[in-house]
């Protein structure tokens with residue numbers, strides 16, 4: 001694409017953007033009385049204005065109906081989680097019966113491990129990526145220890161090649177083939193949180209199945225961001241949080257996918273609770289557990305509806321627009337952001353490098369910039385000027401324009417402020 005680094009050009013892109021009005025559907029924090037340029041939707045998505053109505057509805061039903069709110073009111077609580085199944089199925093490429101919403105991400109991964117990581121004497125290894133998100137590392141190591149095993153014997157990390165910034169699919173597949181019959185589970189982040197790389201989930205899933213392993217995906221940075229076909233790919237399980245690209249608020253409920261081939265199986269363990277018990281019989285308080293026929297069998301507790309309400313509100317917006325349009329705009333935003341960064345690199349003397357793949361099929365909403373010595377000063381200046389980005393050691397800022405609420409002018413202004421930040425840090 002031929003872009004231009006001028007305000008007029010960016011304004012023109014905004015005028016032509018069919019999703020431009022959605023910016024008004026979100027609340028923006030302010031710095032010095034001015035709305036910020038928000039690039040951390042990969043960490044905590046902005047609040048959709050309609051979220052408050054959904055939360056208020058529950059507060060009102062609680063005030064006015066109290067216990068009756070479980071079964072009456074506009075959206076009764078006892079099956080509140082079922083309202084997500086259609087909507088999330090469209091976002092992650094699943095059948096509605098394969099979706100459930102509960103708990104938070106790491107908790108759901110633990111629950112999935114109970115069912116799908118069952119090490120035996122010969123097959124006990126887990127393959128993951130090096131420097132996986134820390135919570136995932138803690139989760140995997142503690143699961144391994146829970147089985148009386150040693151993480152050092154069981155966890156195999158796929159590395160990047162020396163001097164390279166992202167993973168190669170062929171390297172991941174080679175590790176899977178090497179571990180072969182010993183591989184119990186392949187569990188990777190679909191979109192890497194650090195460099196924004198999108199893994200080839202279809203091919204990696206195939207390779208994992210070919211060696212007889214289970215395959216799960218952590219989709220924290222993928223859900224609502226990239227096209228997914230969990231059912232078609234034959235993924236065993238997946239989980240994701242709702243507060244990043246899904247804009248559902250801090251610590252809000254997590255989504256979970258369990259392939260239908262595992263529904264109704266009696267030969268796999270599961271941690272159980274009354275919300276996973278057959279819906280019609282749940283309140284008969286029977287002693288024997290009768291699982292729901294679908295992914296809802298993995299539910300445990302009374303649905304935490306206050307944390308689900310903003311999630312449901314946000315999914316109304318996703319439903320209204322549809323993921324394909326969001327992805328089309330996100331691709332254009334990221335291409336323009338990359339162009340802006342290249343323009344900045346041409347204007348000022350500074351060392352920085354994009355560590356996110358250039359190939360559009362291997363990246364999504366995020367660009368990670370590796371800065372030089374003055375990285376921290378540049379970051380501090382951006383933040384002071386109301387450009388909200390995030391900092392990762394040793395010297396990386398992550399930028400995530402979001403189709404719902406980032407404009408092309410935002411990216412242009414970011415470029416101008418980045419030039420200013422680099423010049424200032426160089427003069428110090």
Ligand SMILES: *Cc1c(COP(=O)(O)O)cnc(C)c1O
Nearest residue numbers: 104105106133135193218220241
């Ligand atoms: C954000 C994120 C988490 C966070 O998990 P919570 O349990 O919701 O706090 C876990 N894994 C990855 C890959 C993430 O990006």
